[in-house]
Amino acid sequence: MLRGEKAGLRARHDDDGPVLHAELYDDVVTRSGASSKPWVPIPVGSADSPYAGPGTGETRVPFSVVELASGELAGEALLWGIDPHNRLAHLGISLRPAFRGRGLATDAVRVLCTYGFAVRGMWRLQIEALADNVPMIAAAKRAGFTVEGTLRRSAWVHGRFVDEVVLGLLAEEWAA
Template sequence: MIHGEKTGLRARHESDVPVLHSELYDDVATRSRADSRPWRPVPPGSARSPYAVPEPSDEAACFSVVELASDELAGEALLWGIDQHQRAAHIGISLRPAFRGRGLSVDVLRVLCTYGFAVRGLHRLQIETLADNAAMITAATRAGFTREGTLRRSAWVYGAFADEAVLGLLVDEWTPAT
């Protein structure tokens, strides 16, 4: 497990899958805001669940987020689209509803940066989020990311197009935890 101050990132366990699927995937409106892929009905326990325990991959690193104080599953975090040639990756996080608003997102982002920069040797990490997702933009900014631009009406979200904000962090801008 990679530890932050409030959270840890560990490999996904089979016992995490039904909880993540139920709380993060089955909420169609929220899931539609969190993923660029269309929501499809996927039954719990299916190998097609986005939370199914993945085989190790060079292109993605999927983690379960654990709140250290309670040792409870708090959500998921991942680096995806890992490009070893460009030494860049994208970041995604999603916390269970009961764990939102506790200030965990900043810590999760910092731990993902440690993994991406210190463990994987990446040069750049990038976040794409809906432009009205103030919580994620604030967390990313607090973790050191810079807002780099807006992709106008680039995301189809539950019946309408929405703007996306792009935030980036370079390794030489990153401040490792002490």
């Protein structure tokens, strides 16, 4: 397990999938804002579930977020779009509703950065967040990310186009 001050990132366990599916995927509005793919009804345990199987590969590494104080499953974290040639990757997190507002998001982002920069040797990490996702943008900034721009009306989310904020962090900034 990779550990921060409040959050740990570990491999996804079989019993994590149903919890994450019920609390993160089945919340249509939240899931629509977290994924660029349209929400479709997928049953828990289906091979099509985003939480089915390990899901790891050359371009995607999923983690379960654990609150270290309680040992409870707090959500998911993901390094995706890994480009080993250009040494860049994207990251994302999603916390279960009961674990939001505890400082876990910032810590999970920091731990993902440790994984991306120290373990995987990335040069750049990037976050795309909906402009109205103030908690994610704040967590990214606290973790050292810089707002690099806004993609106007670039995401179709639950019936409307919304802006996305792009944040970036370079390895040299993280090391400092």
